[in-house]
Amino acid sequence: MLTKKIFIVFLLIVSLWAAGIAGYIFIEKWTFLDSVYMTAISLTTVGFKEVRPLSDSGRIFTIILITLGVGLFFYAVGTLAEAIVEGHIRGLIGRRRMEKKISKLNHHYIVCGYGRLGRVICNELKMRRFPVVVIDNKESAIKLAAENGLYYLKGDATLDETLLRAGIKRAKGLITVLSTDAANVYITISARSLNPRFVIVARAEDENAEKKMFRVGATKVISPYKIGATRMALAVLKPTLTEFLDLASHSVGFDLDIEQIEIMPNSDLAGKALKEISLRERTGVTVLAIKKRGGHLTLQLSPDEPLEPGDTIIVLGTKSGVRKVLEMAGHHAVPEEI
Numbered sequence: 001m002l003t004k005k006i007f008i009v010f011l012l013i014v015s016l017w018a019a020g021i022a023g024y025i026f027i028e029k030w031t032f033l034d035s036v037y038m039t040a041i042s043l044t045t046v047g048f049k050e051v052r053p054l055s056d057s058g059r060i061f062t063i064i065l066i067t068l069g070v071g072l073f074f075y076a077v078g079t080l081a082e083a084i085v086e087g088h089i090r091g092l093i094g095r096r097r098m099e100k101k102i103s104k105l106n107h108h109y110i111v112c113g114y115g116r117l118g119r120v121i122c123n124e125l126k127m128r129r130f131p132v133v134v135i136d137n138k139e140s141a142i143k144l145a146a147e148n149g150l151y152y153l154k155g156d157a158t159l160d161e162t163l164l165r166a167g168i169k170r171a172k173g174l175i176t177v178l179s180t181d182a183a184n185v186y187i188t189i190s191a192r193s194l195n196p197r198f199v200i201v202a203r204a205e206d207e208n209a210e211k212k213m214f215r216v217g218a219t220k221v222i223s224p225y226k227i228g229a230t231r232m233a234l235a236v237l238k239p240t241l242t243e244f245l246d247l248a249s250h251s252v253g254f255d256l257d258i259e260q261i262e263i264m265p266n267s268d269l270a271g272k273a274l275k276e277i278s279l280r281e282r283t284g285v286t287v288l289a290i291k292k293r294g295g296h297l298t299l300q301l302s303p304d305e306p307l308e309p310g311d312t313i314i315v316l317g318t319k320s321g322v323r324k325v326l327e328m329a330g331h332h333a334v335p336e337e338i
Contacts, residue, residue, distance in 0.1 A: 005079045016065070021035045023065070024039065024061075027055070037051060045066060110174040111174075111177070112178060115141070131151065133152065135153050136152070136154065157187050176202050184209070188200055200217060201219060202222070203223075204222070205223065260313070260314050261326055261331070262312050264331065267330030268330075285317030285321040290312070291311065291314075
């Protein structure tokens, strides 16, 4: 609506100038340059002397031209002021509304940077119906995040204030994929100091930066180029294995899922061995690996070793089967699409 008004103002200004020039040419029989000059000093009301004496018709025309010019000037100023104020207010209301929505989130994920990597990450989380808050300082990135139906904050992710507005103390994890290692290290430091218990995944390009990120609190550090190169090599050397990994990890459209599940206290699985719970027979889900609480991931599964609260099991099976195991492990608020 405001864009249309601004266009109309521009059109009126051009029309008034054209009418002024044409009027002096036909009424006073002046040259084109003299007519342009007279139109300019009339519309701008600078008070310079006329090119030459005006006839009575020319004076009447000049009075009308000046009156229209002054009126159009105030209309243009009012329209531009309306555009600026309304745009500012609309943006302010939109930001406050979004921050109010974010303040109600719990166990969400924060993604710092909405470039190529950030967009892929957010799409993966969104497909699994996990709430995501995007932080970026580029207006184009924020606009794109809004169009994709994500929660968003425009600001500097290296500032504690911005992370707090994103609900970092209530978040389940943070992923930082800014373009520089220095920014990702800084965000990792700030995020870990604000939330000592949640997961932080950081992007790293340089090996030295990778080590620093681990030292300052990153849970996992990913080098996209290293992983991409390794995956391409595996695609050539072990194509069937690569196909299986793709199917297991990107199976949103298929009835297959691979998931890590923490054993919660007082769950049906706590204190019981794998052979007792018979997950495969009851749910059709296979346990691939176990990470004991405070220990390392192991693929050597002992059917007699009990699962303790805090242990994490890696399972593979149908989506419905995985949901059943999640419920058995004590996770009651299970999304339909994991």
